[in-house]
Structures are given as structure tokens and as C-alpha cells.
Amino acid sequence: MNIKKIAQKQYRQIIDKAAQSTQFIEELPEGWITSVRKSLGMSVAQLASITGVT
Numbered sequence: 001m002n003i004k005k006i007a008q009k010q011y012r013q014i015i016d017k018a019a020q021s022t023q024f025i026e027e028l029p030e031g032w033i034t035s036v037r038k039s040l041g042m043s044v045a046q047l048a049s050i051t052g053v054t
Contacts, residue, residue: 011039
């Protein structure tokens with residue numbers, strides 16, 4: 001498993017843990033958009049393309 005996949009797995013664990021809490025946003029130190037994006041293995045450019053922003 002490469003480092004990118006390991007980091008992605010760790011972010012998914014963070015998201016899963018935070019989703020079970022009532023304080024979802026406060027438990028994500030980088031913010032929920034960054035955390036979810038990283039858990040999906042998505043770059044900023046990919047997110048921008050999907051959402052239609054530059």
C-alpha cells in the first residue's frame with residue numbers, strides 16, 4: 001500500500017469517527033471539505049472541476 005492510499009484510509013477513519021459524533025465539524029481540524037476530499041483521494045483541482053469553480 002502506498003503512502004497516498006494509507007493517508008486516504010486514515011482520512012476515511014477520521015470522517016467515520018466524526019460522522020458518529022454530534023459535533024461533526026468541530027472534530028475535523030482541517031475542516032470538513034478538506035477532510036472529505038482527502039478521504040476520497042481527490043485533489044483540489046478535481047474538486048474544483050466537479051463543483052464548476054476555478
